[in-house]
Amino acid sequence: MKIRTYGNFNLAVIGGGMAGFAASLEASRRGAHVILIEHNAFPGGVATASLCPNIMGYSFNGRQIVSGIADELVRELDKIGCAAIKHKEANEFPIGNAAITSSVVTTKSALQYVMNNMLDKAKVHTLYYTSLVNARENDNKIKYICCNCREGVIRINASYFIDASGDAILLHRAGAETREYACEKSMAKTLLLHLGGVRNFCRTTVKESYVRACEKNGPPVPGQDNFMGFSIPFHENEVHLNFTMTAGEALTSSACTIMDKELRRQAFHGAEWFKKYIPGFEKSYIVDIADSIGVRCARGIVGRETITLKDITAENPVKEPLVFSNCYYGDHYVKNFHAPWRNNKSMIRPVPFGALVPVRLENVIAAGRCISSEPEVVTSFRLMATCMATGQAAGMAACFAPAKAVQNIRYSELEPELKRTGVLLL
Numbered sequence: 506m507k508i509r510t511y512g513n514f515n516l517a518v519i520g521g522g523m524a525g526f527a528a529s530l531e532a533s534r535r536g537a538h539v540i541l542i543e544h545n546a547f548p549g550g551v552a553t554a555s556l557c558p559n560i561m562g563y564s565f566n567g568r569q570i571v572s573g574i575a576d577e578l579v580r581e582l583d584k585i586g587c588a589a590i591k592h593k594e595a596n597e598f599p600i601g602n603a604a605i606t607s608s609v610v611t612t613k614s615a616l617q618y619v620m621n622n623m624l625d626k627a628k629v630h631t632l633y634y635t636s637l638v639n640a641r642e643n644d645n646k647i648k649y650i651c652c653n654c655r656e657g658v659i660r661i662n663a664s665y666f667i668d669a670s671g672d673a674i675l676l677h678r679a680g681a682e683t684r685e686y687a688c689e690k691s692m693a694k695t696l697l698l699h700l701g702g703v704r705n706f707c708r709t710t711v712k713e714s715y716v717r718a719c720e721k722n723g724p725p726v727p728g729q730d731n732f733m734g735f736s737i738p739f740h741e742n743e744v745h746l747n748f749t750m751t752a753g754e755a756l757t758s759s760a761c762t763i764m765d766k767e768l769r770r771q772a773f774h775g776a777e778w779f780k781k782y783i784p785g786f787e788k789s790y791i792v793d794i795a796d797s798i799g800v801r802c803a804r805g806i807v808g809r810e811t812i813t814l815k816d817i818t819a820e821n822p823v824k825e826p827l828v829f830s831n832c833y834y835g836d837h838y839v840k841n842f843h844a845p846w847r848n849n850k851s852m853i854r855p856v857p858f859g860a861l862v863p864v865r866l867e868n869v870i871a872a873g874r875c876i877s878s879e880p881e882v883v884t885s886f887r888l889m890a891t892c893m894a895t896g897q898a899a900g901m902a903a904c905f906a907p908a909k910a911v912q913n914i915r916y917s918e919l920e921p922e923l924k925r926t927g928v929l930l931l
């Protein structure tokens with residue numbers, strides 16, 4: 506098979522989710538020639554493809570803890586009237602110059618539009634409809650990657666690479682060390698159902714009605730009583746419902762296909778169930794169902810440092826802090842919604858730089874939900890604002906190190922820039 510060389514870049518970013526978006530933007534603004542490769546037709550990853558345009562991780566106890574590109578994105582969404590600060594029962598907008606002190610809700614389409622505009626303005630070479638297939642490693646460096654795109658298989662050469670694929674696909678394809686999360690420690694996979702025409706939605710009342718209706722009629726899906734989540738989307742009279750797979754890993758296409766088909770059936774059935782049993786849902790209708798199941802975690806890199814349950818529980822100090830993150834974890838687990846190791850103590854904790862740095866490969870950095878961690882504590886860094894911050898830090902680090910191994914980047918070089926750009930706020 507003839508493989509055409511598509512181009513030569515300073516940096517190739519794999520994955521256009523929240524982390525890859527911020528990484529590409531940061532590096533391109535610093536003058537690097539950046540290509541962003543994304544399997545979907547649009548940016549956003551889980552936020553758009555899995556219908557979760559509800560950006561969390563900005564704040565702790567009413568104080569903003571992440572700024573930088575994550576903050577810029579919200580201001581751009583706000584300019585087109587598509588961002589609201591989310592409170593328990595209602596959304597509040599416009600945001601204006603106010604600090605972001607809660608999560609931010611927007612729409613899937615607004616996110617795709619605004620992220621594209623920001624990437625174009627920064628002159629990132631975006632290549633959608635393209636999947637990374639393989640990575641050629643030699644002497645602890647990735648030399649080039651091969652991708653499947655609409656016109657065939659292409660080769661992309663780059664000096665540096667960022668793995669923002671969510672599931673450490675780049676390191677896995679390069680034959681580097683990765684960590685696969687076993688089903689019982691991995692988090693549940695969820696398909697989001699978006700309903701419109703909901704009358705007087707009040708989260709607390711609907712939750713109570715849901716519990717009563719489950720007791721009386723059985724749950725919409727057997728075994729899922731505890732997994733149902735309700736969140737308020739951007740527009741009024743609408744609601745997002747979670748349909749969750751309580752078994753299965755998401756490491757193979759066949760497993761994802763089975764889960765996707767099953768959850769889509771459940772969502773259609775569930776929509777009818779809500780109409781029948783929950784007051785206010787009588788005239789509800791399906792606005793949208795996520796394009797793909799939401800995978801919270803499946804595989805991560807093995808990094809120079811690993812985020813562990815023991816370190817977090819003991820509150821061991823973090824030597825090289827990148828970004829502060831809301832440190833709750835232990836929800837959405839497969840067996841029970843709340844895992845035995847769940848932390849419900851309110852705390853924040855920095856993500857260590859070493860968790861982005863692979864143990865061996867010298868010209869690759871990871872960002873987003875696939876950084877090095879034990880599966881139990883993935884939620885301590887996987888919220889979207891935090892993923893954008895680790896992405897921005899990875900983009901920065903790639904520019905600091907064009908000629909040296911990522912393992913040799915000194916944190917002292919990075920720290921002032923992390924603070925100046927608002928990645929490390931506190």
Ligand SMILES: Cc1cc2nc3c(=O)[nH]c(=O)nc-3n(C[C@H](O)[C@H](O)[C@H](O)COP(=O)(O)OP(=O)(O)OC[C@H]3O[C@@H](n4cnc5c(N)ncnc54)[C@H](O)[C@@H]3O)c2cc1C
Pocket residue numbers: 519520521522523524525542543544545548549550551552555557559560561562635636637638669670671672674694695696798799800801872873874875887888889890892
């Ligand atoms: C159901 C669900 C609900 C959630 N709800 C919230 C919430 O309310 N608030 C919140 O803040 N967080 C939420 N999260 C968590 C959050 O959405 C994710 O952790 C975060 O968006 C991950 O961003 P990422 O960029 O690291 O990865 P991803 O969003 O997974 O992005 C990775 C990208 O890489 C691309 N990719 C993968 N493989 C390849 C390949 N081979 N070639 C090319 N491209 C590839 C994918 O298409 C994807 O676009 C939720 C997660 C799930 C699953």
